[in-house]
């Protein structure tokens with residue numbers, strides 16, 4: 001639901017409840033009339049009688065206060081929702097990335113921004129590719145995370161040459177590198193600290209969690225708007 005549509009709906013309800021505060025009887029009559037028409041339509045003969053308007057007045061007042069509060073918090077709620085969506089994988093989106101002096105940190109920021117990248121490995125003579133999301137900057141190295149039980153891990157153990165590809169809508173990156181396993185608890189913990197969502201599935205000392213850093217990496221940025229690709233080695 002778009003924010004404008006939601007605002008209009010809240011505003012309509014707000015006007016109805018505000019109307020109810022001042023013209024409680026009229027509003028009740030209106031709803032009675034609606035009910036009455038419905039019962040008539042169903043062939044049931046009923047008679048409505050308004051006994052007390054006090055409770056209705058109070059509910060309209062409470063509704064009005066609540067809807068006013070909601071109306072002025074819609075923007076905030078929508079922004080929070082979007083941030084939560086983006087943070088599903090504990091990812092911070094860097095909107096503007098300085099592409100002038102690119103280095104490893106630019107690569108890190110770009111992959112974070114994309115949220116999902118595609119990691120290619122080799123299995124015997126066959127390329128294998130899958131979506132990945134984890135990326136961590138630790139001790140001046142770029143780390144990815146996986147589980148040792150996965151095929152991707154076994155493939156990297158057999159042949160550590162990997163390629164990563166990601167696209168942000170305008171610019172895309174291709175990184176070729178060698179993935180080096182780092183079995184240190186602190187490297188794994190750093191990754192898990194940056195991805196709290198992973199902590200449900202992985203623990204730094206569970207013998208499955210694996211982090212690997214990129215060695216001998218060449219990252220190339222390509223763009224629809226830039227003629228020459230930009231290359232960074234790290």
Ligand SMILES: Cc1cc2nc3c(=O)[nH]c(=O)nc-3n(C[C@H](O)[C@H](O)[C@H](O)COP(=O)(O)O)c2cc1C
Pocket residue numbers: 116128130131132133134145146147150151152153
């Ligand atoms: C958006 C997205 C991000 C993912 N990120 C990771 C990740 O960072 N590490 C990981 O091991 N699996 C990740 N996965 C799951 C892997 O893609 C999945 O386990 C895949 O099957 C692993 O490859 P394999 O089957 O060749 O072992 C992610 C999946 C999706 C859809």
